[in-house]
Amino acid sequence: MTELAKSFEPLEIEGQWYERWADAGTFKPSMATDQPAYCIQLPPPNVTGTLHMGHAFNQTIMDGLIRYHRMKGDNTLWLPGTDHAGIATQIVVERQLADQGVSRHDLGRAGFVEKVWEWKKHSGSTITGQMKRLGSSCDWSREYFTMDDNLSQTVTEVFVRLYEENLIYRGKRLVNWDPVLGTAVSDLEVVSEEEDGSLWHIRYPLVETDAVKGLTHLVVATTRPETMLGDVAVMVHPEDERYQHLIGKSVTLPLCNRQIPIIADDYVDKEFGTGVVKVTPAHDFNDYAVGQRHGLAQISILTLDAKINEESPEKYQGQDRFAARKAVVADLEAEGFLESVKPHKLMVPRGDRTGAVIEPMLTDQWFVAMSKADEKTGKSITQKAKDVVSSGEVKFYPEQWVNTYNQWLNNIQDWCISRQLWWGHQIPAWYGEAGEIFVAQTEAAAYEKAKAAGYKGTLKRDEDVLDTWFSAALFPFSTVGWPKETPEFNAFLPSSVLVTGFDIIFFWVARMIMMTTHFTGKVPFKDVYVHGLVRDAEGKKMSKSEGNTLDPVDLIDGIPLPELLKKRTTGLRRPEKAPQIATKTEKEFPEGIPAYGADALRFTFASLASLGRSINFDQKRCQGYRNFCNKLWNATRFVLMNTQDKDCGVNVQAIVELSFVDRWIISRLQELEAHVATHFDNYRFDLAAQALYEFVWSDYCDWYLELTKVQLQQGNEAVQRGTRRTLLRVLEVVLRLMHPIMPFITEELWQTVAPLAGRKLTEFIAQASWPLPDASRLDQKSVAAMEQFQALINACRTLRSDMQLSPAQKVPLIVKGDEALLKEWAPYLMPLAKISELNVVEELPVTQAPVQHLGTMSFMLHIELDPVKEQQRIEGELAKIEPELARLIGQLGNPQFVERAPAHLVEQSKARVIVLEEKRAAFLKQKEQSLSI
C-alpha cells in the first residue's frame, strides 16, 4: 500500500518520469501506416539559446497536442532540432573571443568556425535540457542540427536548383548593411524606430543664375548631410512652379565642387521641406530607384565599415560616418552653405541584432527572385505560397492572420540571402578569374561545369554564407529525407500543425510555405496555429534590458530572491538601470518565486492560450494552478484512502449499485470527455483547461467526493462497491484527460490509481489510450435530479448563512414536497446542509422561521429568529423576483416576440413566469402570515 505525501510537492515527483518515458521509447512514432500520422516540427530554437517564456508557452501547446494524439493512437512525431542561428551565434562567440582580446580575423575563417563548433558542443544542449524539464516529449533520437551534413546538403541542393531555374541571381544592389557586423541583412532584420534628429537646409548654388526668378541657389533639406558627398543630382517635382523652369539646369555641389543636374521626378513631395531633394543613389533606397529611372551614376562614399572612402574629398576620408556628418555640417556652415537646422523626428533603421544604424550599401549579393514565374508552372514562388493559403490547403488559426500573410506577400521584395559572415552554410558558388560563376553542389562539380563551359583556370569559392532563414525555410522537407521519398517524407509531410508566434510569420512561415510548395508540391503543414507573445503581468514585453524576464525553469524549481535579483541585474546593456530593476523585482517577488512545478506552469500556459495577440503572465495564476495540482493530489489521497485494500467492484462480477449521484458524475464525465477532445481539436487549450479545472474542483471534489462520504458510510455493500469503483474510474479517466497538459502529476497518480481501477493496460499513462465518451452512460434523469438536489442544498446553505448559523449548529429541516424523493435525498442532505432531522409535511407550519421556495418545493429551517430579520430577507427575495418577472411578462406581452421567437424560448419564458409567480405568491403569503403572528 503506497501512501501519498500530505501535499503536492512537484519537485519530488517530476524527477524520474521524463527519463523513464524516453527510455521506454514512448516518444517515438509508431510508423504504423494504418494509423493517421500526426507530426509537429519544433520551431528549432537557437543553438546559443536558453529556454524563455515564449518557448515554454509554445511547447506547452505542442506537447499538449502531441500527447493528445499519441494517446489517440496516431503515428505521432514531434521532431526536434536546433538552429545554427548564423548572426546570433557568431555574435555570441565573437564577444567571447573579444573578452580574451582575440578577433575572429586573428583565427581565420577555419579557426573561427571550429571555435563555434566547439562552443556549440559545450553549451548547445542547455535548451534541450530545459525542454525536458518542461516535459516536452520530442523524439530525441531524430534530433537534428541545421548544420548537419544531410541538412547542409539539402541546402546546397536547393540553392543549385533554384539557380538553375533562374530563381536565384547575383547582382550589385543597394542592400541593408550592418556596418558593425559587416554584413548585409534582409528587410525583415531591420527595425525602424522614431528618433530625434535634425533637418539641415543646405544651399546648392546654381551654375547659371536663374534668369526667370533670379535665384542664385536651391535649398535642399536633408537628415543625412554627409551623404551629399555622393549626390549626383537634385530633383524637384515636375509641376512645381517654383522650380519648373530650372529643370535641366545644374547646381554646384558644395564641398565637392561637382556640377550636378536638376532633374524632375514626381516622387518629390512639393509640400515637404523646400521641395528640392538631393539624390544619392548609392545611399538611399528611394534615390536608388530615382537613379535607375534617370540613368544616374551611383557614387558610393562609404567603406563597408561606414567610414568615408577614398573616392570622396580627401579631407573626410577615413572619418566615421557620424564624425563626417559633423565635419560636413561645420564646413557647410563655415562656407555659408548652411541655411538652417531644425529639429526633426525621423525613423532610424537599426539592425535587430546589433542595434547599429543600418546603412544602405551598394554591394554584390545573392537574391531569391520572389515574383518571377518559373518555367514549369508559370507561377512565382510567392504566387504558389498565396495559392495554397487561399485554397485552404494551409489554414491559419485564427483566420485573420491570412490578411497579414497576403499583405506581406503582395508587397514582397526579392530576398537578399547572402550574409558576409563565417558561421553558416557557405554559398555553393565558385568564381573564375574573370568573374565567371559556377554554381554546383561541390567544388569538383563546379570544376566539371567550368570545364564544360570552356573555362580552364582556377576557381575560388564565394566567401559568403546563406541567411539562416534560408535553411529554416526548408525544414519541412529537409528533415524528413527529401529529396528521397522516405517513409518519414510520406508520413510527416505535410506536418499537422505549425505552432508559432506571429512575430515570425514572415521570417519563417511564409518562406517555408514558398519553398516547400515549390520543391515538393506539397504544403509544409496543414494548420498554422498563431499564438500571442508572452508578456509580463503588466502586459509589457519581456526583455532582458527591462529586467522583467522570467525563466521558466525558475517557475518550475523556484528561486530565492537574492538569486533572482542577481539574474535580472547582471549583464545588462545599460547597468545604470539595475537599481530600478531590483526595486521592482523585490516588490513583485518579495520572497522570490516558490517552486510551482512544470505541471502548474503548463496548466497556466494552457489556460492563457486564447487566440489573442498577447499573453500576460501573472505568477498568481500559476500559484492558483499549483493549488489545483494540490487539490487533485489530495482528492487522489482521499480516493486511495477509501479504496486501497477494499473491494472496489472492479475485477469480480460483484453486485454493484449506482446511486443517482454516481450516475450524475459518470454523465458529467462523458460530457467532459467530449468537450476536452473538441477543445484540443480546435486549439482551444484555454477552454480545455477551464473544463478540466471546473470538473475536478467543482463537480468531482466539491460535490461528488462529499457525497461519496455518505455512500461509503451509510450504503450497503453494493453501494459501497459502486461508489469505490466510480471514484476510481472517474479519477482514472480524468487523469488521462489531463495528461496532455499536466504530464507529471498525472503519471505519478495514475501509477497508483490505474491498477485499482483495473485500468493499467500500459506501463505509463503517457502510452494509455485517450478516453472516449460513451453516450449510453449519459443518464439525464440523474443529471436533472442532481441539479434539483444541488439547488436545495445551496438554498439551505444560503439560509443558514443569511441567518448566521454556526456551521457546527445542526437544525431541523421541514419540507413540503415529493416525499419519496426527499427520503432518497435525506442521507445526503443532512450532512451537507447540516440538518439534524428532516420532516416532510403537507403544509409548512406558520412560524417566524426562514422559508425558501424551490420549484414546487417549500422548506424551512426550524429555528427561532428575529422576525424583523426574516421580514428583511423576504423583502430581499421579492426584490430579486420582481424585475425578472416584469421583464418576462413584458416579453410575453409582445405579440411579435410570441410570434417570431423560437417556440422553445417562448415556452421557456412561460414556464419561468409560472415558477416565479408561485415563488412570489409563496413569499407574499409568508410575509402576511408572519406579520400576523
Next chain:
RNA sequence: GGGUGCUUAGCUCAGUUGGUAGAGCACUGCCCUUACAAGGCAUAGGUCAGGAGUUCGAGUCUCUUAGCACCCACCA
C-alpha cells in the same frame, strides 16, 4: 499613409451560428467539518468604451466616434 486587433466585475481574461452577463485572482463574512487552510461554505461587485442602426430581442451583426496596442511601408 495602408492594415489588424483590443476596450466586459477592483485586476487578468472567457463569452462558439443574436435568446435572462461568466471564471480565476483580489475583497467581505463565517468555519482548523478526519482528502486538501495551497482548504470549505456563503455573500458583494458589471447601464459589456460612447453613439446610431438592423431585429420581437444585440456583449454578440452593421455603421460611426473616442482611447489603447500592434504590423507593414515611409518624406528627403
